[in-house]
Amino acid sequence: MAEKSVVILISGRGSNMQALLDARLPARVAAVISNNPQARGLGVAKARGIATAVVDHRAFPDRAAFDAALAQEIDRHRPDLVALAGFMRILTEAFIERYRGRLMNIHPSLLPAFTGLDTHRRALAAGVRIHGCTVHFVTPAVDSGPIIVQAAVAVLPGDTEEQLAARVLAQEHRIYPQAVRWFIEGKLKLEDGRARIDGECRFPEAVVSPLARR
Numbered sequence: 001m002a003e004k005s006v007v008i009l010i011s012g013r014g015s016n017m018q019a020l021l022d023a024r025l026p027a028r029v030a031a032v033i034s035n036n037p038q039a040r041g042l043g044v045a046k047a048r049g050i051a052t053a054v055v056d057h058r059a060f061p062d063r064a065a066f067d068a069a070l071a072q073e074i075d076r077h078r079p080d081l082v083a084l085a086g087f088m089r090i091l092t093e094a095f096i097e098r099y100r101g102r103l104m105n106i107h108p109s110l111l112p113a114f115t116g117l118d119t120h121r122r123a124l125a126a127g128v129r130i131h132g133c134t135v136h137f138v139t140p141a142v143d144s145g146p147i148i149v150q151a152a153v154a155v156l157p158g159d160t161e162e163q164l165a166a167r168v169l170a171q172e173h174r175i176y177p178q179a180v181r182w183f184i185e186g187k188l189k190l191e192d193g194r195a196r197i198d199g200e201c202r203f204p205e206a207v208v209s210p211l212a213r214r
């Protein structure tokens, strides 16, 4: 069987991209593409010998023109999967439809709570006891779409935004490679608007925070 390939889209630091590269997935990362020429992750990808490209959104008159150029760059690599890893542009419906069922995103909250930006600050302000991250297939509404996998972390007393972000990020780096691996192995599909994982394991325990003392 031909080796599967992934294109990763980033806008900044690229730590999730790096987690995908470190995971030794049974797929080729064909390219890392950024809308931001300054994205730190581009250097990391280059240093690993991965093809990089910049499609600078500021060079285009509107979202449709940017998305068309981005799609053209992606399609040169004929990827099986397009993984958004801290890609901070809103995508048009036409772009999302083009990659239906093979476009994934990671978001730093337990969706559907806290879509959009500043998720950790808003979680602290809301006083939630449990926070986390979500990998999902992308559909036209921002930060929504069929959920593939989530990881929860406790919000601890006195947490700063940075402490909470770091606790969540460590989980992002676990669940994103896992979701991509399932997809590459053919175990994960978008079906009737839901993410279906073959052989999905079941954990009946509830996650509770603060932990009850026995």
Ligand code: GAR
Binding pocket: 010, 011, 012, 013, 014, 015, 016, 017, 041, 085, 086, 087, 088, 106, 107, 108, 116, 117, 143, 169, 172
């Ligand atoms: C990550 O926390 C990711 O979940 C978030 O941006 C950060 C990028 O960090 N994505 C979103 O907020 C998407 N709506 P990274 O560049 O180090 O992976």
